[in-house]
Amino acid sequence: MRFVFTDEQNKFRQEIRDFLKSELDAGTFSVDVSGLVGGPDQEFSRKMAEKGWIGITWPKKYGGQGRTYVEKMILIEECLRVKAPIGYHFSADRQVGPALMAFGSDWQKDFFLPKIIKAEDGMQFCLLFSEPNAGSDLAAVTTKAVKEGDYYIINGQKVWTSAGHVADFGWMLARTNTDSSVRGHLACSEFMIDMKSPGITVRPIINIAGAHSFNEVFFDDVKIHKKYLVGEENGGFKQIMAQMDYERAGIERLMQNYPLFEQLKNHVKEMDKDKDGGYFYAWVRDQVAQLEIEYNIGRLLCYNTAWVVDQGQKPSSQAALTKAYCTQYEQRLNDVATKIMGPVSQIKQGAPWAAFDGDLAACNLWGPSYTLQGGSVEVLKNIIALRGLGLPRK
Numbered sequence: 001m002r003f004v005f006t007d008e009q010n011k012f013r014q015e016i017r018d019f020l021k022s023e024l025d026a027g028t029f030s031v032d033v034s035g036l037v038g039g040p041d042q043e044f045s046r047k048m049a050e051k052g053w054i055g056i057t058w059p060k061k062y063g064g065q066g067r068t069y070v071e072k073m074i075l076i077e078e079c080l081r082v083k084a085p086i087g088y089h090f091s092a093d094r095q096v097g098p099a100l101m102a103f104g105s106d107w108q109k110d111f112f113l114p115k116i117i118k119a120e121d122g123m124q125f126c127l128l129f130s131e132p133n134a135g136s137d138l139a140a141v142t143t144k145a146v147k148e149g150d151y152y153i154i155n156g157q158k159v160w161t162s163a164g165h166v167a168d169f170g171w172m173l174a175r176t177n178t179d180s181s182v183r184g185h186l187a188c189s190e191f192m193i194d195m196k197s198p199g200i201t202v203r204p205i206i207n208i209a210g211a212h213s214f215n216e217v218f219f220d221d222v223k224i225h226k227k228y229l230v231g232e233e234n235g236g237f238k239q240i241m242a243q244m245d246y247e248r249a250g251i252e253r254l255m256q257n258y259p260l261f262e263q264l265k266n267h268v269k270e271m272d273k274d275k276d277g278g279y280f281y282a283w284v285r286d287q288v289a290q291l292e293i294e295y296n297i298g299r300l301l302c303y304n305t306a307w308v309v310d311q312g313q314k315p316s317s318q319a320a321l322t323k324a325y326c327t328q329y330e331q332r333l334n335d336v337a338t339k340i341m342g343p344v345s346q347i348k349q350g351a352p353w354a355a356f357d358g359d360l361a362a363c364n365l366w367g368p369s370y371t372l373q374g375g376s377v378e379v380l381k382n383i384i385a386l387r388g389l390g391l392p393r394k
């Protein structure tokens, strides 16, 4: 592993920074700490597409640039520094495209990949995995897809579906073998599903920050053509485990609240040792320096995971430990910032005295979700123990 970026990588980073600065200066978007990434904004995604910045790791035959995951991480890191609105294409780029290239049919690749890479209409995806009784234990999904001729009939319920209310397509895991004696690991399949299909009801869930980010999604006799089955029937669980590594491996697990860190550092730089109290000031410096150490460890873990992928290896345990570490760092950042800023930390945006224009209050409310979404820390530790350390299951 190289611990320095090449000249070409540094040039690429600068090119992205210049583009984002000009967009920020033009007022195309504003920095928002709340969601995992900024957006969605299809126009902005189109601009990224024109630059070739969607699907940059995809092979050239699918319209991609065939670049490395390290370069992709540079791109996403720069976007997250300012929370650029990349939400329209983010899931499709990160997960759907690579899964289609690995498991999709020729028709699926020809139809979806060129559209995703150009951020065309109808290409925002949501992920329909979790159910009320199947989260960490995804093999327990009970949403059924029953084959009838050339179609599957879907019945069941999903929950916590981020962007389900704005997505055009869902990427879904459903049970295709309805024999309850067969373990879920061997009974589920993956589908793409048009979210406008008759029989789909999307109900909002408002989170504790007051935002409509995720949803409940109900399926009542929803009919989908068999051409939307991805990969092998009943082989979906195996496929999804490989995809989860990519969901967990990204630097978005370190940088959801990154703009808060920048604001905190700027605040501390402006503190006055004499006015703010010598002991308190010393403690604040110590805490912020510790955060800087932890942020840099997290960043190196992220880049190391990308490097592991570039070596053609499965990042499973590495992705799990990176996400477990990084999301806990993000929560510590909220915690330390709260201790430094005191009671004004709790004041929401728009109210006088709100710390960092309410960004700290927002981060505190979004904070508990960091260590849950994409797999909880406890479950990730199980993966590290099993697949990383080779410890026995029991």
Ligand SMILES: Cc1cc2nc3c(=O)[nH]c(=O)nc-3n(C[C@H](O)[C@H](O)[C@H](O)COP(=O)(O)OP(=O)(O)OC[C@H]3O[C@@H](n4cnc5c(N)ncnc54)[C@H](O)[C@@H]3O)c2cc1C
Residues within 6 Å of the ligand: 126, 127, 128, 129, 130, 131, 132, 133, 134, 135, 136, 137, 159, 160, 161, 162, 163, 214, 369, 370, 372, 373, 374, 375, 376, 377, 378, 379, 382
């Ligand atoms: C902001 C946010 C966005 C999300 N977006 C999506 C989305 O777009 N699509 C989607 O499908 N899902 C989404 N999810 C759901 C997410 O994937 C689940 O919340 C997560 O997998 C945990 O599942 P659960 O909520 O059912 O909790 P459970 O699995 O019920 O877990 C509850 C608690 O038990 C612990 N636990 C469970 N099993 C074990 C074990 N074996 N060993 C030790 N501890 C264990 C967990 O760590 C957790 O603390 C989102 C969640 C959040 C918070």
